[in-house]
Amino acid sequence: MTERLAPGDIARAAALLREGALVAFPTETVYGLGADARNGRAVAGIYAAKGRPSFNPLISHFPDAASAFAEVVPDARAEALAAAFWPGPLTLVLPRRAGSRIDPLTGAGLDTLAVRVPGHPLALALLREAGMPLAAPSANRSGGVSPTTAAHVLDGLSGRIAAVLDGGPCAVGLESTVLDLSGPRPLLLRPGAVTVEAMEALIGPVDRPVPGTGGAAETLRSPGMMLSHYAPSLPVRLAARAVGADEALLAFGPALPGAGAVWSLSEAGDTAEAAARLFSGLRWLDAEGARLGLRGIAAMEVPMAGLGEAINDRLRRAAAPR
Structure with missing residues (x-):
C-alpha cells in the first residue's frame, strides 16, 4: 500500500527515502517521484515504477545552489x-563534476x-530533512499526463511506491524549464515557467532545438524530450477550429x-491559468472521454505568448504518434 502523508509527516517521508524507498512529493511545478539520487538501486526503482526508458535522464533536486553546484561544474x-x-x-544541465556522488543511472550515464x-x-523541507539529493521525474507512469495533485499520483502509482507527501495542488502546473549550459551556447531543451526572454535578459541569446528532433537517445540530455510524451490514452488533435459530438x-x-x-483551460x-489546468484537463478529458465512448481529444489553439510556448510543447508531445 502507498502511504498518503500529510505535510507534518516529513520525518516519515525522509526516513523512507533514506531506506531507499520511493516517495512522491510536491514541487511548484508538478509532483516529483523522489529517490536518493546517490543510490543506483533506488533510482532503478523510479524507472521500474514509471516504466521509463533507461536512457531518459532524471533531474536531481537540491535544497540550495551550493549543494547543486557541488555535483556539477557551473559557469558564470x-x-x-x-x-x-x-x-x-x-533546471540547468551542466557538466558532471569529477567525484560527483550522483549515481550514473540518475544521469543515464551521460557526462552531464x-x-x-x-x-x-x-x-x-523534505530535501533538508532527508539530507540527500533527490532524483525526481514527474510522479506518473512514463509518457502519461503529469500529476499536479496527490490524487493524480495515486491514480497512476498507488501500490508501486512507498508514499506520497500531500502538499495540495501545484501552483505552476507544468514541469520546469530545462536549459543546457554544457556547451558554449545555451540551448533550451524544454520550455517552462521561466521564459526564454527572462533568461536572455541575464545571459544573452538562447538557442532552441529544431522541433521534432527529441526522440533520438543521443539527444536526450534532459527529461521531457521524448517526442511522444505527456500522452493521454485518447488521441489528441491540435489546433482544432471545429469539434464533433464524438470528441x-x-x-x-x-x-x-x-x-x-469540455474542459476549459x-x-x-x-496562459498562466491554462498552464496550471493543463494536465488536470487532459486527465479529466481522457477519463470522461473513455467513459462516454468518445474517439479523441480536440485541443483548441493556444497562443505562444507567455506560458503558451510551454503549453504547446506539452500538447505537441501529447499528440505525437506512439
Whole structure:
C-alpha cells in the first residue's frame, strides 16, 4: 500500500527515502517521484515504477545552489541564473563534476547532470530533512499526463511506491524549464515557467532545438524530450477550429460548440491559468472521454505568448504518434 502523508509527516517521508524507498512529493511545478539520487538501486526503482526508458535522464533536486553546484561544474551563466531563479522552476544541465556522488543511472550515464532547486517549501523541507539529493521525474507512469495533485499520483502509482507527501495542488502546473549550459551556447531543451526572454535578459541569446528532433537517445540530455510524451490514452488533435459530438474538447478562451465533453483551460485566455489546468484537463478529458465512448481529444489553439510556448510543447508531445 502507498502511504498518503500529510505535510507534518516529513520525518516519515525522509526516513523512507533514506531506506531507499520511493516517495512522491510536491514541487511548484508538478509532483516529483523522489529517490536518493546517490543510490543506483533506488533510482532503478523510479524507472521500474514509471516504466521509463533507461536512457531518459532524471533531474536531481537540491535544497540550495551550493549543494547543486557541488555535483556539477557551473559557469558564470549558471551562477547568474541560479541567483535569479532558484529556488524555482528552472533546471540547468551542466557538466558532471569529477567525484560527483550522483549515481550514473540518475544521469543515464551521460557526462552531464540536470540539477534544480525547487521552489516549494515542502519540497525544500523534505530535501533538508532527508539530507540527500533527490532524483525526481514527474510522479506518473512514463509518457502519461503529469500529476499536479496527490490524487493524480495515486491514480497512476498507488501500490508501486512507498508514499506520497500531500502538499495540495501545484501552483505552476507544468514541469520546469530545462536549459543546457554544457556547451558554449545555451540551448533550451524544454520550455517552462521561466521564459526564454527572462533568461536572455541575464545571459544573452538562447538557442532552441529544431522541433521534432527529441526522440533520438543521443539527444536526450534532459527529461521531457521524448517526442511522444505527456500522452493521454485518447488521441489528441491540435489546433482544432471545429469539434464533433464524438470528441472531447480542450478549450482555450470561448469554447467551440458541439463537443461531447469540455474542459476549459482558461475562459479568459490567460496562459498562466491554462498552464496550471493543463494536465488536470487532459486527465479529466481522457477519463470522461473513455467513459462516454468518445474517439479523441480536440485541443483548441493556444497562443505562444507567455506560458503558451510551454503549453504547446506539452500538447505537441501529447499528440505525437506512439
